[in-house]
Structure formats: C-alpha cells, structure tokens
Amino acid sequence: RNIVRSETGPQLEQDYTIGRVLGKGAFGVVRLVIEKATGKLYACKSISKAKIISREDVDDVRREVEILNLVSPHRTVYEDRSAVHIIMELCAGGELFERIVKKGTFTEADAARHFRTMVEMVAHLHFLGVMHRDIKPENFLLTDDTDAADLKACDFGLSDFFKKGQRFSTLIGSAYYVAPEVLRRNYGPECDIWSLGVVLYILLSGMPPFWGTDEKEIFTSILRGNLDFTSAPWPSISDPAKDLVRSILNFDTQQRATAQGILQHPWLAAQGVAPDKPL
Numbered sequence: 435r436n437i438v439r440s441e442t443g444p445q446l447e448q449d450y451t452i453g454r455v456l457g458k459g460a461f462g463v464v465r466l467v468i469e470k471a472t473g474k475l476y477a478c479k480s481i482s483k484a485k486i487i488s489r490e491d492v493d494d495v496r497r498e499v500e501i502l503n504l505v506s507p508h509r510t511v512y513e514d515r516s517a518v519h520i521i522m523e524l525c526a527g528g529e530l531f532e533r534i535v536k537k538g539t540f541t542e543a544d545a546a547r548h549f550r551t552m553v554e555m556v557a558h559l560h561f562l563g564v565m566h567r568d569i570k571p572e573n574f575l576l577t578d579d580t581d582a583a584d585l586k587a588c589d590f591g592l593s594d595f596f597k598k599g600q601r602f603s604t605l606i607g608s609a610y611y612v613a614p615e616v617l618r619r620n621y622g623p624e625c626d627i628w629s630l631g632v633v634l635y636i637l638l639s640g641m642p643p644f645w646g647t648d649e650k651e652i653f654t655s656i657l658r659g660n661l662d663f664t665s666a667p668w669p670s671i672s673d674p675a676k677d678l679v680r681s682i683l684n685f686d687t688q689q690r691a692t693a694q695g696i697l698q699h700p701w702l703a704a705q706g707v708a709p710d711k712p713l
C-alpha cells in the first residue's frame with residue numbers, strides 16, 4: 435500500500451545515519467538521525483507498517499504527515515517495506531515539564547511566559563484549520579538545552595482538519611486533558627483550549643484539576659467540573675491566574691475563553707501581572 439508519494443525515492447539509510455531512540459509512541463519510534471550531506475541532526479519518526487492495518491490507519495498516517503507538512507514545512511517522508519519515516523525538526527531539549535522540574539524554582543511569571551507560547555501555538559494551528567486533540571505537557575518539546583530554547587508542539591497523531599462550525603464525535607485524547615464536550619461526543623476545536631486550561635492548572639499547582647484512579651473516575655470528575663482553588667498551593671496563587679483558569683475551564687464552549695481572549699488576559703498580556711515569585 436502506498437501511504438505517501440515518495441515510495442520510489444531514496445532510502446532513508448542512504449541519506450541519514452540512524453542514531454539513538456528519542457522516544458516511543460503508540461504507532462512508532464522516534465530516533466535521532468544525522469543527515470549525511472550536511473551533518474545536521476533531525477528527529478525521525480518511524481511508523482511501522484505492521485501497525486498500519488485498516489483503511490482508517492492508512493488515513494490516520496496520511497493525515498498526520500499532511501498536518502506535519504502544513505505546520506512545519508520542508509519535512510521529508512520516506513517509505514520502505516516495513517515503515518513510513520518522517521524527518522522532523524529535532525527537539526533536543528526534551529519535554530517542557532521535565533525542564534521545569536529540573537530547574538527547581540518556577541514563578542507565575544515563568545508559567546505565564548510558557549503558557550503564552552502554548553496558546554500562540556494552538557491559535558496558529560486553529561488558524562491553519564487544524565485541531566490538535568492531544569494537547570498535554572508531554573506534547574510540548576524544547577528545541578535545545580539552553581534557556582533560549584523554543585517550544586514546539588509535537589505529536590499530531592490525533593489531529594484533524596476542521597471547517598468552521600464543523601462538529602466531531604470521535605472520543606479521542608488523553609484522560610486528564612480531554613474536554614467535557616469530547617466526552618459527550620459533540621465538539622469542535624475549542625476542545626484544545628480546554629486542554630490548555632488543564633495544562634495551566636498543572637503548571638500552577640503541579641496537580642491535575644480533574645483526578646481519578648482510572649479513566650472512568652477521571653471522566654466523571656471532568657463532567658462534574660468542580661475546580662478546587664482551596665487546597666495548597668492555590669491560596670497563594672494570584673487572583674488573575676485563578677480567573678484565567680476559570681475562564682478557560684468553562685463547560686460552555688461559547689462562553690469559554692478563546693485563544694485571542696487568553697492572550698489578552700491581564701495575567702499574561704505583555705505587561706503581565708503574573709507575580710515573579712516562586713510557586
């Protein structure tokens with residue numbers, strides 16, 4: 435089955451030296467690769483054809499490649515008998531959250547700065563007509579180990595194109611981050627905003643807002659929608675931060691803050707009021 439058009443193109447191993455495994459996901463494995471011609475480092479996501487079985491799987495992989503190309507052009511795709519290989523920009527800095535944990539201290543101002551970047555990324559995706567559907571800390575990677583590293587969204591495996599007003603019903607995402615309207619199987623791109631709200635709650639408190647010992651309990655908690663701002667560390671977190679969390683984690687998708695609305699919120703606007711004291 436021809437997944438991408440480059441089947442007759444050069445083999446991956448001809449152009450790249452294959453290095454260590456950077457991470458593994460549901461469909462494949464991501465490796466560090468070195469482009470022989472330039473010596474430049476990239477990440478290569480290889481999706482095993484053994485796991486691409488149904489017609490839907492084929493469509494899923496094709497869509498992921500298409501979205502990757504749209505979001506960050508100049509990606510190369512190889513296909514051989516066993517796998518589809520997608521060459522991507524290397525995010526050598528690892529996950530944002532790991533960096534935060536390693537750093538030790540983290541202020542509301544830091545949280546605001548990182549959160550702003552995530553919201554801008556989602557706004558850009560939505561502008562391109564793509565909803566991510568798997569917004570969570572693990573899917574934000576840093577380009578390198580320095581403090582100046584850029585943040586990138588990754589894993590478009592669950593993403594899809596949407597048209598204005600289009601509604602979706604596929605139950606998809608990651609338990610803690612999934613929006614209530616996704617659980618009710620009637621949703622649009624606003625589900626990404628909800629997930630951002632969950633990420634913000636975790637950034638500020640280290641705890642997920644909706645918790646349970648299994649998926650069923652987590653989903654029940656999401657559908658109940660109670661936000662706990664009484665447990666530590668919430669009493670010491672600024673009111674504007676809480677106000678923003680509340681405006682994002684709103685059940686009503688019409689009332690829920692939009693990406694633009696979030697970016698204009700005083701807590702993370704340019705002259706933000708987010709306090710620069712450790713969380």
Ligand code: ADP
Binds near residue numbers: 456572
């Ligand atoms: P899957 O769709 O199978 O979940 P992902 O795209 O999430 O695969 O990739 C799996 C893991 O590989 C990620 O969690 C991350 O650790 C690592 N990874 C993915 N893309 C990159 C990249 N561009 N640079 C560095 N590591 C990456």
Ligand code: MG
Binds near residue numbers: 459460589
């Ligand atoms: Mg993944």
